[in-house]
Amino acid sequence: PSADADCDVLVIGGGPGGYSAAFRAADLGQRVILVERDATLGGVCLNVGCIPSKALLHVAAVTEEAVRLAAHGIHFGAPTVDLDKLRTFKTGTVRRLTDGLTQMARQRKVEVVRGSARFTGPHAVSVALHDGGTRDLTFAGAIVAAGSSPVALPMLPDDPRVVNSTGALELPVVPRRLLVIGGGIIGLEMATVYSALGARVDVVERLPNLLEGVDRDLVAVWTKRNAHRFDRICTGAEVTAADATPDGIAVRLAGEAAAQTYDLVLQAAGRSPNGATLGLDAAGVALDGGFVPVDAQMRTNVPHILAIGDCVGQPMLAHKAVHQGHVAAEAAAGHKAGFDAAVIPSVAYTDPEIAWVGLTETAAKAAGRSVEVARFPWAASGRAIANGADYGLTKLLFDGKTKRIVGGAIVGPSAGDMIGEVALAIEMGADATDIGRTIHPHPTLGETIGLAAEAGLGLCT
Numbered sequence: 001p002s003a004d005a006d007c008d009v010l011v012i013g014g015g016p017g018g019y020s021a022a023f024r025a026a027d028l029g030q031r032v033i034l035v036e037r038d039a040t041l042g043g044v045c046l047n048v049g050c051i052p053s054k055a056l057l058h059v060a061a062v063t064e065e066a067v068r069l070a071a072h073g074i075h076f077g078a079p080t081v082d083l084d085k086l087r088t089f090k091t092g093t094v095r096r097l098t099d100g101l102t103q104m105a106r107q108r109k110v111e112v113v114r115g116s117a118r119f120t121g122p123h124a125v126s127v128a129l130h131d132g133g134t135r136d137l138t139f140a141g142a143i144v145a146a147g148s149s150p151v152a153l154p155m156l157p158d159d160p161r162v163v164n165s166t167g168a169l170e171l172p173v174v175p176r177r178l179l180v181i182g183g184g185i186i187g188l189e190m191a192t193v194y195s196a197l198g199a200r201v202d203v204v205e206r207l208p209n210l211l212e213g214v215d216r217d218l219v220a221v222w223t224k225r226n227a228h229r230f231d232r233i234c235t236g237a238e239v240t241a242a243d244a245t246p247d248g249i250a251v252r253l254a255g256e257a258a259a260q261t262y263d264l265v266l267q268a269a270g271r272s273p274n275g276a277t278l279g280l281d282a283a284g285v286a287l288d289g290g291f292v293p294v295d296a297q298m299r300t301n302v303p304h305i306l307a308i309g310d311c312v313g314q315p316m317l318a319h320k321a322v323h324q325g326h327v328a329a330e331a332a333a334g335h336k337a338g339f340d341a342a343v344i345p346s347v348a349y350t351d352p353e354i355a356w357v358g359l360t361e362t363a364a365k366a367a368g369r370s371v372e373v374a375r376f377p378w379a380a381s382g383r384a385i386a387n388g389a390d391y392g393l394t395k396l397l398f399d400g401k402t403k404r405i406v407g408g409a410i411v412g413p414s415a416g417d418m419i420g421e422v423a424l425a426i427e428m429g430a431d432a433t434d435i436g437r438t439i440h441p442h443p444t445l446g447e448t449i450g451l452a453a454e455a456g457l458g459l460c461t
């Protein structure tokens with residue numbers, strides 16, 4: 001590190017990738033400056049992503065569960081919604097975490113500069129400060145963690161009744177009718193929240209399937225459980241036009257004569273990387289369609305400038321950004337480090353949850369790879385039956401030759417909490433015997449992972 005520079009490591013972006021990198025670099029003894037253009041640390045995840053959405057999904061799950069209990073003789077009555085209080089709960093959850101980050105930065109002597117950074121050379125940025133003015137900063141090494149932004153669909157009008165995930169999380173209203181454009185994780189999570197709050201929700205997805213990439217048998221469970229929840233789920237359907245009218249946003253789908261009118265339209269059709277917004281060319285860093293290409297150490301083509309998180313590629317997930325942040329900080333400090341995660345789990349925190357990791361059955365078939373598939377339907381799990389979740393499914397994939405686990409997927413309550421065991425098993429090179437012989441607590445939903453492995457071994461309890 002150059003003693004003349006303002007810092008050893010300059011981190012641009014205070015999201016999960018950026019704050020993890022900054023804190024790790026500081027823990028390794030580096031002088032760190034963290035530049036964040038927003039008022040709070042935490043990035044998309046804490047402010048307008050993972051955390052507020054999960055606060056609202058928790059409320060949605062409890063609401064739905066309360067309704068379901070009526071079948072078992074417990075009646076709570078129809079829920080009423082106080083949006084102001086719900087917003088306060090959500091905002092409080094976010095604030096607790098973002099305040100915690102500010103505290104953690106202070107403890108580590110990470111200097112946080114509020115403003116928007118742009119490269120002016122290979123060792124320099126200019127920061128347009130949040131409170132006005134600019135500040136020039138020099139660095140020995142930099143870690144770019146600038147994240148991603150929601151894609152705006154060109155056919156949608158510029159109208160307050162058309163929102164992206166950030167707008168939807170502000171809970172402007174509970175619309176009578178909501179259209180969610182995009183049947184991926186974010187779209188389905190927000191559809192779940194608004195439906196629980198009382199909106200009539202339609203979902204439209206351009207691709208032939210919801211949650212593209214997830215095995216159909218799991219999505220089928222989800223779709224069946226959600227048939228009552230949504231008015232229409234249109235897959236393989238394209239929005240061709242949308243007009244702002246006094247009655248709402250009139251949306252037309254390809255092949256449909258009549259437009260449908262909605263009080264709120266949520267566009268959740270993907271996110272694009274922020275790599276092109278930083279003037280990286282001034283530092284000589286190459287871009288690939290807005291993404292910043294990096295090697296296993298998270299170094300760009302300019303070796304002292306590293307990049308991590310959403311702005312380097314898919315999957316755009318917080319836990320991937322955190323992991324890459326640690327690798328980048330260690331590499332920048334001269335340690336041996338590399339990003340070689342065998343698997344990155346994905347979770348849709350809907351009702352029920354769907355979680356998957358590693359190879360899917362569909363991808364294995366497409367690649368002509370020999371795998372053995374072990375399934376454990378939750379109809380045979382005591383805990384699932386007691387919890388009213390007998391519709392769930394746990395599936396494990398083993399390599400046809402080595403019998404090692406190569407993938408897994410779960411649909412049902414708490415699937416996201418359970419998929420970590422499957423990720424660990426893959427990272428550790430476990431086989432069906434390792435998992436089947438591991439004693440799982442009874443009666444739990446997690447037990448279904450051990451039972452699926454036993455099913456794969458041809459054993460049953």
Ligand code: FAD
Pocket residue numbers: 012013014015016017018035036037038042043044045046048049050051053115116117118145146147148165166186274277278308309310311316317318319320321349
């Ligand atoms: P970001 O979190 O996007 O942070 C980048 C930061 O850089 C931002 O704070 C931005 O203001 C700042 N920045 C950008 N340019 C500059 C600049 N020039 N100068 C200074 N600062 C700059 N992921 C999960 O793993 N689990 C979930 O449950 C989940 N739920 C989600 C729900 C929603 C609604 C959304 C939208 C996303 C969700 N994600 C989830 C994705 C997750 O939020 C992202 O993958 C994660 O935030 C990426 O972290 P990051 O550090 O790469 O970037």
